[in-house]
Amino acid sequence: MIEINNIVKSFNGKEVLKGITSNFQKGETNLIIGGSGTGKSVLLKCMIGLVKPDAGTVLYNGRDFYNSDKDTQQSIRREMGVLFQGGALFDSKTVEENVRFPLDMLTDQSASEKQERVAFCLQRVGLEAAAKRMPSEISGGMKKRVGIARAIVMNPMYLFCDEPNSGLDPLTSVKIDELIKEITEEYQITTIIITHDMNSVLEIGQNIFFLYQGDKLWEGKKEEITKTTVPELQEFLFSNKLLREMAR
Numbered sequence: 001m002i003e004i005n006n007i008v009k010s011f012n013g014k015e016v017l018k019g020i021t022s023n024f025q026k027g028e029t030n031l032i033i034g035g036s037g038t039g040k041s042v043l044l045k046c047m048i049g050l051v052k053p054d055a056g057t058v059l060y061n062g063r064d065f066y067n068s069d070k071d072t073q074q075s076i077r078r079e080m081g082v083l084f085q086g087g088a089l090f091d092s093k094t095v096e097e098n099v100r101f102p103l104d105m106l107t108d109q110s111a112s113e114k115q116e117r118v119a120f121c122l123q124r125v126g127l128e129a130a131a132k133r134m135p136s137e138i139s140g141g142m143k144k145r146v147g148i149a150r151a152i153v154m155n156p157m158y159l160f161c162d163e164p165n166s167g168l169d170p171l172t173s174v175k176i177d178e179l180i181k182e183i184t185e186e187y188q189i190t191t192i193i194i195t196h197d198m199n200s201v202l203e204i205g206q207n208i209f210f211l212y213q214g215d216k217l218w219e220g221k222k223e224e225i226t227k228t229t230v231p232e233l234q235e236f237l238f239s240n241k242l243l244r245e246m247a248r
Contacts, residue, residue, distance in 0.1 A: 001025055002158060002190050007046055007056035009039075016042050017053070018214040026157070027188040029181050029204045031195055034211035035236060040194045041162065043211070047192070048080055048160055049073070060158065078106055081151035081189075083161040089135040089143055089150075096122065096131040099150045106154065121149040125179060141172035145179065152183060159184065159191040165200060173197065177204045198237065201225065210236070 002024040009017040016039045024030040032040050045051040047058055049065065058065040060076045068076075089098050096118050103114045122128045125145040130138055138146070144164060151159060161180060165173035181204040184191040193200070201208060205222040212232045218225075228234060 001061055002047065002192070003057075003059040004043075004047065005057045005059070007043065007053045007058070009042055009046060009051065009053050016214050017046070019056070020211075020214075020216050021056075022209055022216065022219060024190050024192055024207065026190040027185055028191065028206040029184050030190070030192045030207045030209065031201055031205045032192065032209045032211060033195060033201060033236070035196070038211040039214045040211055044160055044162060044192065044194050048082060049077065078154060079157040081154060081156035081159045083144070083147045083151045083159070083164055085163040085166050089146060091135055093135075094131065095127065095133050095135070095138070095146050098135070098146055099153050102150060102154050117153060118149075121153045124152070124183070125149045139172075141168055141176065144168065144172075144176050148176075148179060148183070152187070152189075155187075156189060159189045161191065161193040161195075163194055163196070165195065165197045170199070173199065174203065180204065212236075 004023070005021050007017050007020040008015070020043060032043065034040050042051060046053045052066065057067065060079070063072055063076060065073060065076055090101070093101070099121055100114050100118045103109055103117060109117070119128065122131055125148050127142060127145050127149065130142060135143060135146070164176050164180060168176065177200050180191065180193065183189065195201070201222055205225070208220060208222060208225055209216060210218040210230070210233050218228055218230045218233050225237065228237070
């Protein structure tokens with residue numbers, strides 16, 4: 001479980017996050033949605049330690065990330081897996097070398113232990129046949145799956161996905177959504193997904209969190225979202241044709 005309490009962040013005097021509070025349960029796909037520039041990515045960066053909030057706390061199973069000693073912070077970081085928006089693969093490394101990278105950097109496992117874990121993660125995302133290929137030799141959807149394999153190679157308790165469907169065609173997007181949801185439920189991970197893809201909201205959104213100009217204006221389940229009376233959320237949702245049809 002992750003708890004965020006009164007997270008505030010400003011840049012150059014402009015308040016980007018205005019006291020955000022919520023909690024995210026394990027085994028669920030928690031989606032943070034909103035338009036461009038609403039603070040979604042800044043909130044994610046505050047949660048994973050890339051940006052320090054000006055105020056507020058981030059708790060991982062009760063452990064205060066920003067008010068803990070370095071050993072505790074490092075322990076929490078090792079429990080995180082992150083899927084970056086662009087995949088962030090190393091062009092000079094093979095698929096299996098990309099997946100193995102966190103194990104090389106953060107563990108003292110033997111070569112055989114690393115190889116076994118990498119093979120398992122690639123098999124889990126359906127890419128065992130691509131292990132020796134370079135990123136330039138695989139499709140965008142395959143790169144996202146490599147990113148997922150790398151994100152779970154350390155057997156994380158917490159998985160963060162920044163726009164996992166960015167740049168993908170609709171069919172591949174659905175497959176990536178399904179894979180993330182399956183992994184979340186199978187391993188009981190606390191998963192947080194930053195997205196503006198409304199198909200993702202409808203398909204895998206279990207807990208949904210709407211940000212608007214740095215404020216949390218709505219939070220609830222996907223079954224409730226089309227019934228919202230929040231004007232800003234209505235405008236965001238019903239710009240999507242599929243949701244307009246569902247709401248009729």
